[in-house]
Amino acid sequence: LEKNDFLIDLSLVAKASKIFQMEQNFINSRKIVEPVWKRLAKKDAWFYNDLLLITNILYAFDDLTIQHIFERLLIYIDRYRNFNTSKGLYINIHFNYAMCLRTVNIESDKMEFHLNKSLEAAKELNDFLTILCCRYYLAEILWNKGNKKEATKEVEKVFTVFSILQEKELLEDKLSDWQEVSGKEWLDTYS
Template sequence: MIENNSGERWEIGETLKAIRLNSGMKQTEVYSNVMSRAHLQRIEKNAQIPTYPLLLNVIHKFSMDVNEFEYIRNEYSFSETQKLFHKFRNIKTTLNTDAMRNLIQEVDNYLLKNKSAFIQNLHYILNGYLILQETNNIDKARKYFDPVWKNIQKKETWYYNDIILMSNIFYMFEDEPLQFILNQLNKYFKLYAGFADIDRISRITRFNYCTLLRLQNRYFETESILNELLTSATKAREGTMILEIKFALNQIHWLKGFKNASDFEAERIISSMELLGDIKASEDMKKDWEKFKGEQTISIH
């Protein structure tokens, strides 16, 4: 492992030199046809900062990308902003109010010392989720989500962080902005296809949209979307999502009159979720299935 005992973030040239030496590569192997020997020595001694295109060229010769280079340069650690973002994404469910409160405190402390539109947007979203859980009042919660949308709406182009933020809150808006946001998300899901975990985020977003329609008793409108998602999730081997999609499709099967077969399938799906170790999800499915069957009148649009 490359080590830096200074306790401080490495300089660019220092990091390049350490990676080169650790890889057993000579200077000529890395820098030939890229820069002069004198230029190289100035960079590796931190006397000169390389241009971005030159830096990319060298990093690629290490079979490495910029994210990994920065991770190494930061003492094998993420930046403070990245750490907050990862904690936000690891909360997983808005039912985890304790985790949200703890993260809000961390975000507050960060914003006291730093300006960051992105972290401010995280702050709004966390508070909006918390209000929603405590009051079950979407209008009160939307007051926190609206500033996020207003900030991102001003941008001509959305980037990865914008996509993640909006995919987490799109269903909080009224129909007109909701449809516009969904169209924008679908546009950027295509542009970013294959980048990081965007494909998984795309599936989650589309499934959440189906959940929104189901809450409005618009079950049959979700069938084609769910079938596409099932194919995609199966290729990606996302076990939990596969079962959630099958559960939603099974509700449609029940509505079509196949009640006995649907009851059997629901039991099978719930048991499979238990086997995956997601006990909370299996318990929620069991309650949802009984509630779904117990509804005497369902308006299907």
């Protein structure tokens, strides 16, 4: 039964992620993962599979709840620190939490802190895509703080590497985000 619940929850999380990618907002995604959280919230203890699910539905929570859940996640991740994949989970928790902060446009210092945590852990694993995504979002923070020249240089490096790696979807996504943040359109340069 537990395995079946996990597979059902995993399919809902994947569906919600796909909906978010298409719509670029969390409204409908939250509705899809609501039953996942209702089941997990009742548990006294979270196991590794639960952590995988919760890490990928952080956006479903309000600001106060997410802070509590995030702190609880870190405690549980520490229990699994000897698992080979625990570092990846650590990377994702910090990255996804930073993305939640980004969607509400508050606490850029907190967002920066969690992006840097994710970035450092991603460097240890040579997780290049996460490194690039972190660097991109840190450049957005630089831009919003008024360091426009430095931010522009950084995103140009990130876009160049995405292009070299032929990560077309990520490149297009970040180019679109950058246009929203900065008003600059670079599609011709990297297409």
